[in-house]
Structures are given as structure tokens and as C-alpha cells.
Amino acid sequence: MKQLFYILYFFFALAGSAYAQVSEGTDYYVEEFKWYITIPDQFAVVDPLEWDRLKNDSEAAVEETNGEKLVNLAKTVLAFKSSDYNYFESNWQPFDTLRGDYRLSCQAVNQALYETFRTQAPEAKIDTSSTTQMISGLQFQKFVVDMELPNGYALRAYMFSRLFGDREFSVNLFYLDGKQGNLMMNAWLNSTFE
DSSP states (O other): OHHHHHHHHHTTTOOOOOOOEEOSTTEEEEGGGTEEEEOOTTOEEOOHHHHHHHHHHHHHHHHHHHTSOOOOOOEEEEEEESSSSEEEEEEEEEOOGGGOOHHHHHHHHHHHHHHHHHHHOTTSEEEEEEEEEEETTEEEEEEEEEEEOTTSOEEEEEEEEEEETTEEEEEEEEESOHHHHHHHHHHHHTOEEO
């Protein structure tokens, strides 16, 4: 379970420490993307040192599975959690628009993630789906992973991403507790971009 937990953190492209600016209470505003979000009361911002530790462990697992060294340029925008298995993370990274169709790039990332999950947890039942979803009037690529493990755990992960010029912005949710997952999803779906 611990190894799978670290792999799912890679799903969030963890890195960096460019955290959001706090306005009041649990309201956050990210100037770079003109993004407003309110985190649920039961959640706390994740300590940057904890985030870096998880990033290093998860990247090692993915590198082992794929046999390649990862180049992760992602910068964390905001990360928060409720207990140890309910996380929300947003990040951005540079995207070379000359390298081709963004949707094809997303599909390749989704396939690599699926292969990593399948290899690291061969006993799990894994279901994935790819679609698009509108958030605050903007279209995001959406990738969903549902995992049922033999020990009775059911993990759900969502990845939303889109380009803002030459920057890829991603929001990622990972949870065991459906109630906590709904709180995170509602915070994301009700967030706004100017």
C-alpha cells in the first residue's frame, strides 16, 4: 500500500514550492493564473518539506517502472490535505507548444500513468477514463483513475489540465474517503478564473 501511495503522488507531478498567496481564512488567490479557490475547513495546507519527500519517493517508483530518468519541471501552486490519503494539489510547468498537439501529450502521460499503476499494483482492478470538463468557463483535459485493491481499499484520482499560453496548469485530487473527495471536488468545481 505504501508503494502504491507514493506512485499516486507522482500522478500529481509533485515539485517545487511556489505556493499561493493567502487572502483570508481558507480563500486563496493565485495571481499567475488569476485563480480563486476556497479550501474546505477540514483541510490543511501541506508542508513543503513533506511534499518534497513524497515527490522524491514517487519519482523513484515511476523511474523504476519505466526505466527512464524523469525530468520534472513542475512548480507547486497549492497543496492541501485531510488525513493521510485525501490530497488536492495544483501545479504548473512549462510546455513547448512546438512539440505537437497538447491532447496527444495528455494521452501519452495518461498511458504512462496507467502502466505505472498496473505494474506497481498488478493485483488491483484499475479503471481509467479521459474526457474534458469545463471549469469556470475554461475547458480542461480530465483523466480519472479508479483502483480497487484486494485489501478492500478503493482509491480515486483525478487530473485536470490545460494550457495557459506556454504553461500547463494542472489540478489533481487523490482520495480514499468519498466524503473528503466530494469536498475537494466541490472546491475545485466552484473555483474561478478571471
